[in-house]
Amino acid sequence: MRRSAASKKKSDSVTSATTDLFRSGSSKATSSKEMDRIDHLFNQYANSSSNLIDPEGIEVLCSNLEVSHTDIRILMLAWKMKAEKQGYFTQEEWRRGLKALRADTINKLKKALPELEKEVRRQTNFADFYAYAFRYCLTEEKQKSIDIETICQLLDIVMGSTFRAQVDYFVEYLKIQNDYKVINMDQWMGFYRFCNEISFPEMTEYNPELAWPLVLDSFVEWISEKQA
Structure with a gap:
């Protein structure tokens, strides 16, 4: 006796459900x-x-x-x-x-x-990784900044292969200047923005009137004097 369409459909449904259950398990x-x-x-x-x-x-x-x-x-x-x-x-x-x-x-x-x-x-991930690298190096709960020596090492590891010239100059500047003993997150992210937005070493797009961290204003001024 031929099975009805409804019976066949029900049987197929049970088989499908059993298969899905097996796959899930x-x-x-x-x-x-x-x-x-x-x-x-x-x-x-x-x-x-x-x-x-x-x-x-x-x-x-x-x-x-x-x-x-x-x-x-x-x-x-x-x-x-x-x-x-x-x-x-x-x-x-x-x-x-x-x-x-x-x-x-x-x-x-x-x-x-x-x-x-x-x-x-990938550009969509690297900014997040760059910010994470700073947070990961904060060794105490309420710490908000990192000493210059550690920052220089971190810059070399994180950005050195991508922005070699910028990192080398910034590390050199940080080591000889006396105004900053530590770097905070805003300054850290400012350098990332600098590397991605400012042509180097020309730096013609850099405008100190815009919202750049002061350490970068001083850095650009130092490079300009160095290249003069």
Whole structure:
């Protein structure tokens, strides 16, 4: 006896629902196994007392990744994790970053770093990364500025490969001037804007009457005198 169209439709619907349920269960099982491997990797580097990957653990991680602890990609990895405290990764931060990178082994993480760098260097992401780099280096809760020596190192790591000349000149200026002992976020972001908006070394677009941080006014004046 031929099945009615309604009966066939109901049967197909049940089959489809069963398939979706199977796929959902399979996906959850895969995701669970992936997270188990990510947690296992975390435990290899974490301090068992604090349940944090601390500076010593990060040093071992860098060694296994075959990169220096000053390599910009380690800072990019912290950005991907949304790590809050410099030199430390919590398990939640580690999970967030490695899941996003689909890296549940050290080899997968190593292979993910070049793609992570491409992602960060996209114009839509780099400004956020640049601001994050400053916040990440604030070592105390109420700290709002960073000492000149650290700023010079951070500028070299974060911006050196993209704006070499600007960074070299600004670092030289910061090291010889006596007006500023620290740099705040507004000044830090001002230099990013300077690199992206002002041609260098001509600087014809620079107008001190606009809302530039005073440290950049002094920097431009110093360069002008240096080039005269």
